[in-house]
Amino acid sequence: MRYERPTTLKAAAQMLAKEKGQAFILAGGTDLLVRLRTGFIEPDLIVDIKGINGSKAIQKTATGFKIGAAVSGAELGEHAALKKAWPGVVEAANLIGSKQVQGRCTMSGNLCNASPAADSVPALVAAAAKAVIVGPKGKRTVAVEEIPVGPGKTSLKKGEIIESIVLPKRPPKSGDAYLRFIPRTEMDIAVVGVGVNVTLDGKGIVTKARVALGAVAPTVRLVPAAAKALIGTKMDKAALDAMAAACSAACSPIDDKRGTRDFRIKVAGVLARRAALIARKRAGGK
């Protein structure tokens, strides 16, 4: 195995593209190193992206926030402006692992590890975040939900690296939230995760909404029917009931020791309702 730490994206993409054996990108390493140490993977090449210029930066731009691929969970949590604009995304990223894991883990790694239960992903999908991808053929930008295609599988092609995650600029009166259910209170894998993002008008009526579910399907799921149930309402009981029903209907979960199928379907609705109310409050609604 070789270890490389390039300083430009171009060099990194070329190394990955040229490698004939198994090549892996290393960000925080909190998934990759576990797989390496337990013998699940036997890489020929590891490309550490933490030395790439700009990979550790959180930038406020005219169109929102640009978060470099190597920014850790702890760094996200310490960024006051980002936390204020996207509290749901930051709280989701901060749920990943322990304080030790927070010191290293990244949202790009969480996304590319492609676990159905990845905590930051439903919040990113609800936020309409985009991934900026650099590869041997240049740059492209896709919606984050297009990256994972199944457990452990992504749509990234050989040599492609996520350079950054971009969060859009928010209209006034917007708020987001992420909640997960775990059997413990810390350090566990989501049985269900829900991200909700809403924008209200002056009267407190929902004008825009996005709802995404984690751990209830092979990939994180955007649920347009749940968003539709909220739009045009003040999130009264009927709207929340309809949204919860839409979330439950969108689930196709597995049965495992963490939760049965029926439990996950029910909890998806319950958590979505709670997350929606937190998002509304953060948006300045009642």
Add this chain to the structure above:
Amino acid sequence: MSGIKVNTKINGDPVEFMCEPDETLLDVLRNRLNLTGAKEGCSTGDCGACSVTVDGRLTCSCLVLGAEAEGHNIGTIEGMAHGEELHPLQKKFIEHAALQCGVCTPGFLIAAKSLLDKNPDPTETEIRFGLAGNLCRCTGYDKIVRAVQDAAKDMRKSNSRKGA
């Protein structure tokens, strides 16, 4: 040896070592540098026995490659006491009998110091959340929490004395 040459600072001192590309920082510390304070409990990021700081940030050294340490400042348990003078957390762990077998202790101390550096007056809940990445199979955690609370109290007192 097909090693990689790595330059770091460990507990403030410049250190140069050679390591294999797939060797973890934990293995480097223990097997090459004879810094055996950090322990290997799980090797998968779950137990925190291998806790160190990298540029001041709490990290599991089992989830960092030795090669990744290049150019960074590593803090280990060996750097916690000042010569013979134990850190207040170390003193309080002894006083409160917050250890039995001791395998988890260096990790808890590093994690607790990192917690108190950011939050000098944590609630019990904050301590328990802050230390959730450290597992102890002996003490039942309660004595550890008490020791951290007591050390935090002492450290606040001596800081305010220094400030006055």
